[in-house]
Amino acid sequence: MVKELKYAYYPGCVSQHMTKEANDTTRKVASILGIGLHDMPKASCCGAGLLTDYDYPLYLAINARIFAEAESMGMDILTICSTCLMVMSTANRDLLADPKLLAETNEVLAKAGLRYNGTIKIKQLLWVLASDYGLDNLKKKVVKPLSWLKAAPFYGCHSLRPSDALGFDDPDKPRSLDALIEALGAESVDFRGKARCCGFQVDIVAEQTALNMTGRRLLEGKEQGANCFVTPCPFCHVNLDNYQGLAEKAVGEKIQMPIFHLSQLVGLSLGMSPAELGLGRHLVSPEKILEGC
Amino acid sequence: MKIEFRIKRYNPDDGGSPEPYLQAYMVDVTEGMTVLEALLKISEEQDPTLAFRKSCRSAICGSCAMTVNGTARLTCNLQVLPEVEKMGSMTIEPLHNHRPVKDLVVDMTPFWNKIEKISPYLMPSSTSGSNAVTAEAEELIDQSQRCVMCGVCNAECSSLEIDERYAAPAALAKAWRFVGDVRDGSVVKRLERLSEEHGMWDCVRCVRCTQYCPKGVSPLKQIERLRSEAMKAGILDNHGAKHVEAMAGSVEKFGRLDEAAMTFKTLGFLKSLGKIPLGIRMELHGKMPHPYIVAQIEAIEEVREIYKEAGKKAGLKEKKKE
C-alpha cells in the first residue's frame, strides 16, 4: 500500500435513505481497500442544485459550511454522489475564483461562528479509486474478476460537467469509469448516452420528460449489448432502477436492465456477497446476471 | 498531414426518400487549420455539392455550428489536428435536435421561433427606462450578452431532445438578458410566462449547454438566475418553484433533503396519490422514503443562522434595487 488515504466522507442525502445500499457498500469496500472514511456529522445537504435556484449566496454559504467542517478535519471531501460533487465543486470554484465572493460568504458563515479558508478539494469515489488509490492497486485486490459482465458505464452529467469545476475526466471522451470496469475484469460497453442525462432533476417537475430520458439512456446501452449499467451517482440510480418500470412504459419497450452502484461493482469483484451489497434493494433484480458467478 | 473527414450527407433532392449517409474525404491538413477551413477546402477542391453554413469564420456570427465527433461545436474556431489527436477521428454531422435540410445545414426555424417567443427586446416602462446601467448592472447581463445564437446549446440540450416544445437554453439565456436589465419594465410578466409548462423549470441541469457554449454564455447560470428572480417575485404556483421551496425548507429544518415531503409539497395531495403503486413497490424493497422522520444533522442551528443572515442580505439587496 502507498500512502494512507483518508477523507471526510460525504455520502449525500439520497444514499443515507433511498439508496442506502450505496453508502453501506462504500463503507465496506473502503474498509477492505484500507481507505479511511471519516464521518461529517454536521454536514448538511449541498442543495442538489435546487438551493442554487433558490438563492445563490445562500447556496454558497451552506456549501462553504460543509467545506469548513472538512477543513477542520484536515481532509478533502469524498462523496459518492455526482450531483453533490458538481454542486460542491461549482461552489468551491466560484469561491476560489473571486476573493470578494469568498469574503462575503465568510461574513455569513461568521454569524454561525465558522470560516472557510479555501483549502478543500471535493472528490468522487470514482476519482479516488481511479487516481488516488490507483487501478493497478485495485486490480491486485480483485478476487473475482467480473468477466461475464458487459457493463455500460453511465457517467451521467455531474461527474463530468462543468469540466472547469470538476476537471477530472474529459467530458468529450470520458474514460475513468470504463477503465475501472475493465480493471475489475468486466467488459466496458461504449454507448451514445454514457455522458448524457438520466432526467433526474425534473422527475417531479416534468415527469414525462424525465421518464423518456431515462428510457432512452437505458435503450442506448441495451442496443450496444450491455447486460448491466454501472453508475457513480445515486440520483442516476434512482431513475435508472426505481423508475425503470415507468420509463419502460414511457418509451413503450421492455428493458429489464440491472443497475449497479459503482461501489457494488467494486464490492462484487472483491468477493462481497449479493446480500452484503444490498442488491435485494434494487427494483430491477440483478439476480439473473449474477447466476453465472 | 492527410486526415480522413467522415461527413454526414443528405440531399432531399436525391430521388425516392433518401437516407443520410457518411461520406469520406481525405484532406491535406496543415498546422492551425480549422474544421471550417477544411470543409471549405473540400467544397472548393473535391466536392462543390457539400452544403454547410458559414460566414464570419471568426466565431462571432454563429453560422457554422455542427456536430463534430459527437458534440456540437463552432467549426470555425476548432482546429483539426488537436481535435483528431484527442478524439482519434473526424466525423462531422449536422446539429442534433434540429431537422437536417441538406448535408450539414439544419432547419433553424424552431430555434428562431423559441427566441421570438420570449419577447426578445427591451420593454422599458415609464420609470424603469431611465434606470442607470452601472458597471455592476452591466456585469449582471454580460454573459447573456455574449450569445451568438449558434444553436450549440440547444443542439446539446437534454430536455429539448425529449420535448421539442421546451423553451431551451438559448432563448432562456436571452430571456435573462432582459429580466436582468435594470431598464426593463416587464420583468414579472416575463417571469410568469417563463414559469409556464415547457419553460425554465424543465431544465434538467445536465450542464451540456454551459459545457459546450463556445462563447461563455453559461446558459444554465442564466436559467438559475431566472428561477431565483421568479421565486423572489413571488411566482411560486408551479411545480418547479414548489420543488425548490420544499428543498430549501427541508434543508433549513433538518439540514437534509426530505425526498418524500418534497414530492408531496411539489405535487400536492392528489397528484402524490398517483405515485402510490410505485411507492408500494419501493416500500417492498426498503426504498420508500418516509416523510418527516428524517434525522436532523448535528449543529442544525448553524444552518438556520446562515439562512437568517443570507435572507437578511437578500432583503437588503432587493431594497437597494427598488
Place this chain on the structure above:
Amino acid sequence: MLLVFHDCIVIGAGLAGMRAAIEAARSGLDVAVVTKIYPVRSHSVAAQGGINAALGKTDSWEAHMFDTVKGSDYLGDQDAIEVMCRQAPSDILELEKMGAVFSRSAEGMIAQRPFGGAGYPRTCYLADRTGHGMLHVMYEQLLKHGIFIYDEWHVLKLVVEDGEVRGVVALELDTGKLHRLHSKAVIVATGGYGRVYRTTTNALSSTGDGMGLALDAGLPLMDMEFVQFHPTVLPRTGILMTEGARGEGGFLLNSKGERFMEKYAPSVKELASRDVVSRAEQTEIEEGRGVDGCVLLDLRHLGAEKIKSRLSQIRGLAMDFAGVDPVVSPVPVKPGAHYSMGGIAVDKDGQTALPGLFAAGESACVSVHGANRLGGNSLLETIVFGRRAGASVARYCEATEAKPFPDSALKDACHSVAMVLKRSGGESIYAIRKEMNDAMEDFCGIFRNSVRLKKGYEKIRELRERYKKAALTDKSECFNNELLGYFELGQMLDISECILLGAMNREESRGSHSRTDFPKRDDEKWLRHTLVYKENGEFRLDYRNVSITKFKPQERKY
C-alpha cells in the same frame, strides 16, 4: 413562385439595413428585409472596436468632423460628414434606448476609448464586441417592429421599369425557387466586398452583392479605388485584431523590436489613421524589417487584467487562430483588406439617382469616408444613414403609388438560373475566384503603380470572359451553395474591374490609394469623386465635385 407586395424591401440585414427597416416601419410602412444569411449573421457582427460620437464635455461635433475630413484626405463630402457628426450623439442615445449596453466608465457614463486619427477619445464600445452588441439589439428591434424577414434569400435582380424601382427577384436558397418581391421602394444595404481580396477581415459572405445589383440597374459606383487595408490582421486567415488594441495602448514593433510608427507618425504613432499605419507596416516588411511577412502587435505591457476585460475576444481569436496568447507574446499581424470607402453613390438621405432605390452602410458611398475611413466611423455611418434612408423611404412611399411588377422580370431571372445549371464541362468557379483574389491582392493592394494595375486589369478582364463559361457541379435545387457562389463571383468580378479602373485613372496618392508612380496628392486635378457606370457590359468613368464647406484642404500629417 411567390409574388408578395411590401411598401419597402431592404436588401441586407446588417446594421444599416435593419436600422433603415426599423425607421421605415416606425413610419407605418409595411417593410420586409431580404437577406442571404440570417440577420444576426451579418458581418456588422464582427465590428470590434467601437462607434464614434462627440459625447465628452470638451469634445465637439466640429472636432469630430474635422478629424473625419482630415482622415478622408479631404475627399469626404463635408455636408454629409457634418450631418453624421452632429447627429452621432443622439443616435448613440437612441441605441441605448433600444437596449444596447455600452461599456461604462467608473462614473457610470458611457466609456470612450481613443482611436486612430481622432484628436479625442470618442469611441464608445462594448468591450471588443461592439458590432455584435449593436447588431443583436437591432435584430431585437426588427422583431419588435414585426418586420418580415426573408432569410437565406439571395436577390438576383433589382426590377426597374420606366425609370423606377418595382421590387426584386430573389432566390430562396432552401428550395431553389425564385420569388417576386414587389415594392414601391428598395433599400440596398449589403455591406462590403472584402472577398475580392485574398487577405481580408471580411466574412465569407462579404461579396459586394448590392453594388453589383446597382451597377446592373445602371447606377454608378463612387470612389471604388479607395479600399481600406486594416493594419492589424492575422496572417493566413485575415482575422481582425481591433484598432481598440492600439487604442488601449498596444505597440507595433518590427523585427528589431522598434516602435517603427515613431518614424512615420511622430506625434500619434500607432494611433495614426489606418492608411498611414498600413503603409508603414508594408514598408517595414518590404524593407526587410518584418517577421515572417508580419510586424508584431505587442499588448503585453497592458497587463493580463486589461487584456482579459477590454480585449477578451481578440485574445481568444489570437489564441485560436494564431496560437499566440497576447498576454504572454506579441501577435504577428499584417495589413489586410477591410473596408470599402466606395459604393453606390447616394445623397445624405440615401437616395440614389434611380427613383425608389436607396442605399446605406458600406454598400453606399455618401461619401463620409472619402479616401480613408476613421476607425469607429463605419458603425456610426450605418446607424445615422440607415435611419435617414429609412425616413426618406417613408417620405418617398407616401408620395408614390405602387405600380405593377413587370412579368418579364421573373422570366429573365429563371432563364439565367436555368442556363447556369444546364451548362456543363466548364471551369470551376473556385479556380476563377482564386485567380481574382491573387490578382487584386498582388496588383491592386496597398502600394499601386500603373504597371501593376494594368496587369490586374487585364487579368480581371480575362477572368470575366472565363466566368461566362464556368459550370457548376451541384445541380440540385436545395441549398445550392455553389450556385450562390456563382452569382457572388459575377458581382465581385464587376466590382474588381471598377476598383482597378478607378485606381488606374487616378494619378495621385490620396488616403488609401497610394501610387508609387504618383506619390503626391494632387488637389487641382483629383479633388473629385470617381464614378463608374456599367453600360452594355462595359465600364465607363465619370467624375463629380467634392462638397467642401468648413475645412479647406491642407497637408495631412499625424
